[in-house]
Amino acid sequence: xxxxxxxxxxxxxxxxxxxxxxxxxxxxxxxxxxxxxxxxxxxxxxxxxxxxxxxxxxxxxxxxxxxxxxxxxxxxxxxxxxxxxxxxxxxxxxxxxxxxxxxxxxxxxxxxxxxxxxxxxxxxxxxxxxxxxxxxxxxxxxxxxxxxxxxxxxxxxxxxxxxxxxxxxxxxxxxxxxxxxxxxxxxxxxxxxxxxxxxxxxxxxxxxxxxxxxxxxxxxxxxxxxxxxxxxxxxxxxxxxxxxxxxxxxxxxxxxxxxxxxxxxxxxxxxxxxxxxxxxxxxxxxxxxxxxxxxxxxxxxxxxxxxxxxxxxxxxxxxxxxxxxxxxxxxxxxxxxxxxxxxxxxxxxxxxxxxxxxxxxxxxxxxxxxxxxxxxxxxxxxxxxxxxxxxxxxxxxxxxxxxx
Amino acid sequence: xxxxxxxxxxxxxxxxxxxxxxxxxxxxxxxxxxxxxxxxxxxxxxxxxxxxxxxxxxxxxxxxxxxxxxxxxxxxxxxxxxxxxxxxxxxxxxxxxxxxxxxxxxxxxxxxxxxxxxxxxxxxxxxxxxxxxxxxxxxxxxxxxxxxxxxxxxxxxxxxxxxxxxxxxxxxxxxxxxxxxxxxxxxxxxxxxxxxxxxxxxxxxxxxxxxxxxxxxxxxxxxxxxxxxxxxxxxxxxxxxxxxxxxxxxxxxxxxxxxxxxxxxxxxxxxxxxxxxxxxxxxxxxxxxxxx
Numbered sequence: 132x133x134x135x136x137x138x139x140x141x142x143x144x145x146x147x148x149x150x151x152x153x154x155x156x157x158x159x160x161x162x163x164x165x166x167x168x169x170x171x172x173x174x175x176x177x178x179x180x181x182x183x184x185x186x187x188x189x190x191x192x193x194x195x196x197x198x199x200x201x202x203x204x205x206x207x208x209x210x211x212x213x214x215x216x217x218x219x220x221x222x223x224x225x226x227x228x229x230x231x232x233x234x235x236x237x238x239x240x241x242x243x244x245x246x247x248x249x250x251x252x253x254x255x256x257x258x259x260x261x262x263x264x265x266x267x268x269x270x271x272x273x274x275x276x277x278x279x280x281x282x283x284x285x286x287x288x289x290x291x292x293x294x295x296x297x298x299x300x301x302x303x304x305x306x307x308x309x310x311x312x313x314x315x316x317x318x319x320x321x322x323x324x325x326x327x328x329x330x331x332x333x334x335x336x337x338x339x340x341x342x343x344x345x346x347x348x349x350x351x352x353x354x355x356x357x358x359x360x361x362x363x364x365x366x367x368x369x370x371x372x373x374x375x376x377x378x379x380x381x382x383x384x385x386x387x388x389x390x391x392x393x394x395x396x397x398x399x400x401x402x403x404x405x406x407x408x409x410x411x412x413x414x415x416x417x418x419x420x421x422x423x424x425x426x427x428x429x430x431x432x433x434x435x436x437x438x439x440x441x442x443x444x445x446x447x448x449x450x451x452x453x454x455x456x457x458x459x460x461x462x463x464x465x466x467x468x469x470x471x472x473x474x475x476x477x478x479x480x481x482x483x484x485x486x487x488x489x490x491x492x493x494x495x496x497x498x499x500x501x502x503x504x505x506x507x508x509x510x511x512x513x514x515x516x517x518x519x520x521x522x523x524x525x526x527x528x529x530x531x532x533x534x535x
Numbered sequence: 536x537x538x539x540x541x542x543x544x545x546x547x548x549x550x551x552x553x554x555x556x557x558x559x560x561x562x563x564x565x566x567x568x569x570x571x572x573x574x575x576x577x578x579x580x581x582x583x584x585x586x587x588x589x590x591x592x593x594x595x596x597x598x599x600x601x602x603x604x605x606x607x608x609x610x611x612x613x614x615x616x617x618x619x620x621x622x623x624x625x626x627x628x629x630x631x632x633x634x635x636x637x638x639x640x641x642x643x644x645x646x647x648x649x650x651x652x653x654x655x656x657x658x659x660x661x662x663x664x665x666x667x668x669x670x671x672x673x674x675x676x677x678x679x680x681x682x683x684x685x686x687x688x689x690x691x692x693x694x695x696x697x698x699x700x701x702x703x704x705x706x707x708x709x710x711x712x713x714x715x716x717x718x719x720x721x722x723x724x725x726x727x728x729x730x731x732x733x734x735x736x737x738x739x740x741x742x743x744x745x746x747x748x749x750x751x752x753x754x755x756x757x758x759x760x761x762x763x764x765x766x767x768x769x770x771x772x773x774x775x776x777x778x779x780x781x782x783x784x785x786x787x788x789x790x791x792x793x794x795x796x797x798x799x800x801x802x803x804x805x806x807x808x809x810x811x812x813x814x815x816x817x818x819x820x821x822x823x824x825x826x827x
Contacts, residue, residue, distance in 0.1 A: 175649065175652060175653070175657070176652075176657070176755070177657065177755060179652070179657045180657050180658045183656075183657075319800055345798070345799045345800075346798065346799060346800040347799045347800055348799075348800055348802070348803045348804070350759045351794075351799065351803055352551070352750040352751070353547050353548075353551045353787075353790065353791065353794075353802075354799075355543060355544055355546075355548075355791060355794075356544055356547070356792070356794035356795035356802070357794060357799050359540050359543055359544065359795060360795065362540075363540070376658060376751075376753065379659045379661075379751045380659075380750050380751055383661075383751075387668065387675070387677055388543075388675050389668070403658060407658060407660065407751065409663065
């Protein structure tokens with residue numbers, strides 16, 4: 132009996148201690164604790180060139196939401212503060228998996244936002260599935276990730292693979308002389324391969340002759356052979372599907388070996404690439420999901436946020452997807468009206484949400500299938516939006532003089 | 536097939552291979568003398584390249600001047616690295632020495648990469664020197680490439696004769712051939728080990744500046760260069776600089792032609808494939824391997 136009482140006392144004490152050391156987060160129906168999101172950001176490692184300012188931006192996002200009172204929960208009849216727990220996944224998928232596991236079991240966050248990059252989009256969502264925590268990923272664009280039947284995963288890549296170059300090809304179809312041939316150069320990465328896989332078929336269906344499709348490893352530095360293939364095949368359009376850093380030597384060597392084309396299109400063009408290769412990027416076209424000046428829901432909020440976090444949208448073009456993931460999760464919790472993971476999951480399912488780029492619509496797989504992008508061209512060292520014409524800030528220069 | 540295409544690929548391959556060989560020179564000497572597999576060797580090139588680019592961006596100095604600055608800095612780093620972290624392992628058993636040196640150099644690789652990325656950023660950078668290109672028919676050679684090619688050839692010859700004729704070169708070769716015998720003859724083997732580490736690291740500084748003039752470097756690219764350098768020293772022979780140069784050029788050409796005639800994605804992997812094939816067919820290495 133004495134032993135049983137002792138055991139009971141020990142158990143009670145352990146439970147009490149657990150409740151004391153558990154970090155503050157909103158339990159189901161709680162109207163007192165902060166709503167807690169958990170995320171990882173690639174602040175170091177290979178992808179950090181794309182994301183190294185997002186930690187500060189995420190902190191600013193929570194601050195700005197809280198300056199407006201917090202997350203509005205109608206079930207509580209008041210707003211609760213937002214708290215975001217951030218870890219550095221070091222650009223390593225296995226690290227991201229263990230950090231999300233930690234956030235589920237140790238930090239006990241309410242919801243997940245992020246991660247980014249398709250390489251992480253494969254292994255991380257099963258953690259959300261296991262713990263039944265709704266997750267809105269950001270820059271995870273490869274469509275196969277969303278076709279695994281997972282029920283707690285959403286993603287808002289900007290743009291999505293099937294809409295990535297829609298405006299670009301629309302623009303090219305209206306040019307004279309109309310380009311007839313295209314050559315794809317692709318970095319060996321899940322999203323860039325998905326991009327080429329989709330758009331090479333699309334280009335063929337639009338009447339282009341696809342002259343080649345070269346895949347290259349991120350380790351490749353000498354692109355002489357690839358550039359010579361371009362010289363032999365003489366494509367009208369060179370379509371580069373690569374992140375910025377791996378394509379630095381490619382662009383430099385295309386210039387060095389005097390490559391010619393009517394247009395060189397870099398589907399993941401960014402200001403970071405421009406900083407690295409300078410004038411070699413002149414005339415190159417690319418896509419950008421959003422830039423300050425485009426009006427839409429939350430556009431003023433976003434302009435203020437990127438200003439506070441000192442994020443240049445051309446240098447960090449994937450930022451809009453991150454911000455949208457946060458905005459969507461806030462809206463989903465507000466729609467659910469309570470910190471209840473199942474209710475939030477129901478709000479996210481096939482939901483439509485506001486973002487500065489317009490309405491973000493999830494399909495039944497959790498894929499924001501309609502997200503598109505604007506077409507830009509580097510002109511005199513500056514990014515100029517050239518398509519669609521109704522919002523263009525400059526005229527498309529074609530054929531690109533610097534590639535003649 | 537147009538001959539100009541073949542010449543252009545060959546030029547690119549020779550240049551790339553020459554740079555690989557320069558990375559391999561230091562690694563070969565270090566392994567030959569100290570019997571240490573320095574996994575951080577390629578990372579030292581990456582870090583040296585990042586530093587060279589940062590100095591160039593800040594000062595616009597002549598790359599030769601940057602080289603003159605970096606050689607003693609990386610040399611000193613190599614000396615201290617060996618003296619403080621690797622030399623104490625020599626007192627351990629052979630097994631502990633081997634495993635310990637691998638752990639120390641792999642640890643250094645990770646730390647150096649992250650520290651360099653933290654200080655200078657993880658983005659690729661280079662020394663954006665652009666001279667006019669020379670055109671021979673359809674073959675285009677930039678003056679930068681020509682200078683680098685010349686630099687590699689001159690450097691290999693100078694290094695070859697330095698190792699053959701100088702006291703330090705002879706001491707290195709003596710310790711490589713017979714550690715005990717060299718010690719009996721008055722060579723301070725431990726000191727030669729440390730100096731060789733410094734010497735090899737100094738050579739990397741030269742390779743780093745030349746590499747960064749041609750290709751972008753980033754703090755995380757070192758390990759793949761180390762693997763290529765290992766392939767080269769296995770093909771070319773440990774301590775054999777001419778063999779390393781030939782093996783390096785062979786590797787560079789193999790990458791270039793693989794990319795052109797097969798598929799670009801296979802080019803970086805060809806070094807491993809070649810290594811395995813050659814080890815199976817020529818287990819003793821090629822004819823130019825230096826015998827004891």
